[in-house]
Amino acid sequence: MELRSTACRDREPLYMYFYPKPDSEGATRMYKVLIVDDEPLVREYLRLHIASNHPDWEVAGEAMDGQEAWEMLQNMRVHLVITDIKMPVVDGLELCGRLAQTENPPIILILSGFDEFSLAREALRFGVQNYLLKPVVHDELVEALMQVTAQLDRKFHDELAVLAMGKVSKESQTQVVRQFLKALVSENSVEIKALYPLVFRLKVQLIETEGLIMVLDLDEDRLAQKGIPYGDFPIFRFILNQMTGELSEVSGSGFVFLDEDQHICVLVTGEDKNDIEHKCRSLYDKVSSAMLANTGITVSGAFGTFESELFHLQYSHTKAIETLNHRLFSEEPFLFNERYGDVQLQRLAILEQTLASVQFAIPDGNEAAFLMAVKRFFENLPHFGPIHVMKFGLHLLRLLPNGILERQSGFMEGAYQHLRQMHGNPPELSIQAVLGLFQEIFHCLTRGGPEEPVHENEQDIVSRVRTYIYSHYAEPLSLALLAEKIGISPGYLSSIFHKTMQESYIKFLTRVRMEQAAKLLKASPAMKVYDVSEKVGYVSVKHFSHVFKQFHHMPPGEYQEKHLDHTEWPVL
Structure with a gap:
């Protein structure tokens, strides 16, 4: 395994030395330990114990004293140093002091005799986190190494998380x-x-x-x-x-x-x-x-x-x-703050009660409750005009799709058109005029729900939808939009369209677009494919080309080339 120098280690994140070089079987995270003790038997015991009991640890080296260990650490990077406290030349305490001054110091585990406990305690000021008494007990060594391993694992995953987040744009x-x-x-x-x-x-x-x-x-x-x-x-x-x-x-x-x-x-x-x-x-x-x-x-x-x-x-x-x-309650745009008096707060409370009442009244079809709530709201305003009516109505419409109208399919556009009629009305309105308007809006919002039969002839409905598609095929068309234009639910429209035309609305829309695209390609040989794509309602020319090839059995460019001589090609 490659040992990295001190010069390298300060520039590299932890993950660089947590993993050995990958081999054919994939990389395995390994931690390295340096054993420092002047007693050969202690070093041998620790080496054999780690090799046989801790497969995620590798003994990177052994040293007889603190000076030898220090010199070795100039040329290798280890995660743990297990060192005796009393040794000749440089003892464990001085070694701990030197390591504490380095960047990214290794974890240190002190070995000490019973009579050296005061020295071991002094080493704690150098960041030493644990110590073991000699003679070393097997279970205590196992526990100590498990704690160090867990600490390094956390550090490793933190480094990877930081690295990953650093690469996020x-x-x-x-x-x-x-x-x-x-x-x-x-x-x-x-x-x-x-x-x-x-x-x-x-x-x-x-x-x-x-x-x-x-x-x-x-x-x-x-x-x-x-x-x-x-x-x-x-x-x-x-x-x-x-x-x-x-x-x-x-x-x-x-x-x-x-x-x-x-x-x-x-x-x-x-x-x-x-x-x-x-x-x-x-x-x-x-x-x-x-x-x-x-x-x-x-x-x-x-x-x-x-x-x-x-x-x-x-x-x-x-x-x-x-x-x-x-x-x-205001006619002009403004940046409002929360500092308002009792009158304004009372109006907000009435608004909240009104909205709650109308949201219950609409699904129940309770017109009286709906109009009573609206009446109570406007009667509590000192004065109101068309702009207040429009503001209230639009606020109501915006709230309803989150619940009721989302299930009932809407008819939002019809209700909106009624509200737009307020523009240009006299500045002062009567309660009766307002209630008449909201009565019409109520009918827009409650008619034609999914459980209610639609009395208009199905053939006429489908005919109107087909006409609309032929006139607006270049626009973004959804089933919900078509249903809203006609004033029925999407589910009902889907059912009667498929029954009448023997194909879904989306297949019909695609067919219309592809037929129109073919006409454009034949009529204007110089027109670019992406221009044709936009003219028939496709944002992506790649998507358009894919659909065109499925429909006409050749790419649009090839189709265009075949008609340069103005020969007729059947549209399928």
């Missing part, structure tokens, strides 16, 4: 931290248990002295006023997340992550409360200005409670989400 490290923070504020104990050791290994300091969670979100009523389709809201949320992450990284404001409801969250830390609040306001101003300049959409935000413990951040997040709901 910065992007991956950031992703680990984001996932951990998301799990933390969501109180997901399974993910917290899995991710916290990784964050610890990355040595990420999440909280300095204090910190809080700031939450940012789009003002969805502005999206509605601009006529943005409800299905495109996630695109703007993605833009907000990217902008927040980039601006936070530039300013060093904090860690940005998404919670389970897709709110943009920022863990902001600092020297004290004033420093943290200043960072929050500065980041909010930059993000909201950038969003307004680039998209025309405003942003509201809120920050939660100050916390000094990492695992208390879920309280800060909860308070931030609760505080953000103050935007439902």
